[in-house]
Amino acid sequence: MDNTNTIIKVDNLQTSFFTHRGEVKAVDGVHFDVPAGKTLGIVGESGSGKSITSLSIMRLIESPGRIKGGNITFNGEDLLAKTEAEMRSIRGNKISMIFQEPMTSLNPVYTIGDQIAEAYQIHQGLSKKEALQKSLGMLELVGIPSPKARLKAYPHELSGGMRQRAMIAIALACNPQLLIADEPTTALDVTIQAQILRLISGLQKELGMSMLLITHDLGVVAETCDYVAVMYAGKIVEYADVTTLFKQPKHPYTVGLLKSLPRHDIDQDELQVIKGMVPSPDDLPEGCRFAPRCPFAREMCVNSLPDLRDQEEGNQVRCWIHTDEWDGPEVNVKDDYDYGYRTVEGTES
Amino acid sequence: MTTTTDTELLKVQNLKQYFPIKGGVFGRKVNDVKAVDDISFEVKAGETLSIVGESGCGKSTTGRAILRLDEPTAGQVEFGGKDLLALSKKEMRKMRKNLQIIFQDPYASINPRQTVRQILSEAMQIQDVLPKDKREERIKELMKTVGLGEHQIDRFPHEFSGGQRQRIGIARALSVDPQMIICDESVSALDVSIQAQVLNLLKKLQRELDLTYLFISHDLGVVRHISDRVLVMYLGKIVEIADKKSLFDNPKHPYTKTLLSAIPVPDPTVEKEQIILKGDVPSPIDPPTGCRFHTRCPFATDKCIQETPELRNNGDLMKDGHRAACHYIEEIESGEMQPNY
Structure with a gap:
């Protein structure tokens, strides 16, 4: 990810909401950067923290939420050190945002x-x-x-x-250097979505902008992004260029997501599922956050959280399977992913 | 499903659903929204027929009209040989035992002040499906069928996640032992990982209970997964109907082709030809004359503006039962007509 032409760099971003039930870690140590002129997609399901990440960059987090830690560097400048007035001159000018519901x-x-x-x-x-x-x-x-x-x-x-x-x-009025698009086509019909996506990509090339695209739709990611970060429960679990991600997904969550997606262009007999559901952000598992739903999870996964580590293909994965410490049988996540393949004791709901 | 027989369970003929627009000083009717405009189709026992289309095409209105949640303007709806539109309100309520519906947002369609037990027993009580003492057992059985735990039986809807709430909606529909369920965007509000769970559940239930589904959705991926046959609507009209394989592999109507090409494919290596339509869906208040798609169709001619095309089959190009409402199926197929973008 070390690209010299980086437009924005997010480093160990932590955004939490302080509610009466305690701290809710919506974004918990997120790193990424967006190279100039490229599109980074952030995918995840509801509650993964993808929208909070984008709002944090814009410094639009409102009480009881707060950016607790980390750095956001935009064009070499530290966004978190800016005053509100300085931020206002950046928003809509150098960094712009479009949301899901234009109305x-x-x-x-x-x-x-x-x-x-x-x-x-x-x-x-x-x-x-x-x-x-x-x-x-x-x-x-x-x-x-x-x-x-x-x-x-x-x-x-x-x-x-x-x-x-x-x-x-x-x-785009002020020709921003970075466009953050948060689910820009989710509320639109597919034929209109196709128009808007084509428009955005075309304008991006024409104006040389970088883009951060937040979406839950893997199809949209495949068609518009250069790089992809997959988020789960406040953390990035996998980062790769778009071709590698779809061809050789490595994290069990990414694989599960791809396998549970009904496709209109190919026949599928039975859909793979990801069992259970996303953990509540005020009650996150101690170890790997995906462990309770992961068919490969072992004791080490339940006990300790893996780092996001570099892989040979230049991508990054947060999973014990892809480390030397893995103490289980050899696993090919993509081929072996099977619902109910193995369950962690006590996590079956 | 392989169990599909040829008996028609539901037959819809010339169904029209117009909603009046009132205006002027006296609040008189000034026009109609032609939400569903003269459509006919049938659903065979044991199959899943999907209705797809974009917002405002009339797919949900069709589902509601069949159940008489909105009284249809005209047409005939036959269910199991009975004319639903001729039934009294009371008879219709009884009939709904056999014909259930599951909505998109389960939270909006179940009573937040009732526990799951109350929700399920109320449905059984209204339809009088089981003697009182057997209901408890049946509720437990239903919970298990839809993948919820017995310990959750006395919880309120807000204590469940979206996926689980949808399971409650399904359990309620199943509680009266229906023959057919209308699923109106039933999985659209769910995240993909949960959506897959609910889709698999619906498929399993169909196999085990011999259910018939009318599945209303805008998501063609979901539709390909669950359907036996698919019906495509545009502005209140059916533009194409076919078995699933024909519809996805051999679409004949330009609108169906556009719709299929517009869906993003989750595979960056796929190079596909994307047809981008001009403009928006016109208003159903004053729909275009002739073929309603002509304002956006790249093949449209004067004939399309003047004459409404009928659903038809060309045996040389299409399988039995595959019909499309386009004047130029043959010319487009042979390449004689070229798109004009």
Whole structure:
């Protein structure tokens, strides 16, 4: 992962929520970096901490949540040391974000044009007229039909796909170096999703941005990302370039995820499952967090948490199987993954 | 499923579901949302027929109309030879013993103030399926069937995870021993690892209890996994219907092809030709004339704007039972017509 052209580097990020039930470690020691001009995908299921990771980068964590530790370096600058005012000049300017539900992130009482223009007025000090002129250009860029009329439209007058395009126009208005897209197409129909994904990838190449794509959809990852980090219960369990991840997944969770996915393009008899469910973040297992659900888990997995270690192929895996310390029989995770293959005593639910 | 017989369990004919739009000073009806517009199909006993389509295509409305959760505007629905639309409300309620539904969000469809035991026994009581003293045993059995523990019987819905709540929804549907279950986006809200568990459960139950499913979903991966036959809807109309294999391997309607090509494949080495559609789904209030897909179809001609295509089969190109509503199946197949993006 040591790329000299790194746009953002996240190091040992820890974000917790302090509730009356105690500390909830939503993100617990996450490392990654995004090379300039590339896309890193963060995949995981609900509660894995993927969205909290992206909100932490934007410093948008609200009480009772707090970034407890770690470093976030953006273009050589320490984001966690910035004042709120400095952060505000970075957000929407150098780092932009698009969310899943455009209707909740757009302001319903302002026109689309006003909302795009705002970015230019705040960050570039343009006059309203100049800003609106530039906004028109953005609407054209994101492929909104009859952009001139749409400048004066309110969010509710647009369809879901069009709103997401408008969101992208706002996000990209100031030509950010990093775009964080948090489930940008999850609320959209597939035909619209295909349009939006193509639009985002096209614009990314055209504008030379880096991108952090947060998603639960492995299909979207395969089609848009260069690198992938798989998160489980607040930690990255596997990191690899996209081809390696899909061809040679190494962590039992990644394998389970891929095998439990119903595919529309191939026939599958029985779906593999991952037994049980994601542990509650206020009651995490002591050892490997996936151990209670892992078909290969042994005592060592239950007792101690493995590190994220470098592998030969340049990827990284957090699993005892891929270390010299592994004391069990030789396992090929991808081929041997089978529900009920072996169970840890006392963890069967 | 291999147990599929040819007896039709459910027969839907010319079903229409229009929702009036009221407006003006007097609140008079000014127009209709044509959510489902004249569709016919049948579901055979023991099979799974899936309805797929994007938001607003009418797939959920169809499911609700069959159960008369919304009264259909026109058409016929026959279940086990009985005309459902001719039944009185009371008779219909009795009929729902045989025809159950599982919704997308189990939390919204089960009473949060009832324990699992109450939820399940209420269903049995209303439908009067078992004498009171046998219900307790049956509840335990149901819990086991859907993979929940006996010790969870007195818990409330909020004490369960999403996947488990969906299992409660399934248990409730099963508690009255139905012949057929309508699954309306039943696994859409679940994470993939949990979704796989619930899908496998649904398949197992079908094998063991000889159930018939009408499976409504937008997810073609899920549909390929669970269905025997698939029906594709677009703006209230059926555009294609076929056995699963034909639909996925030999789609004939341009919309089906687009839909299939638009789904991201979880394999970065697959180079696929992606058809990107222009524009959005038009409004069902004023749907396009002729073929409703013509505003977005890369093959559309004047004929498509004027004439509504019927569902049809071309024996040379399609298997028996595979029908598509397109004027130009042959021309597109032979390459005589080229897409115009």
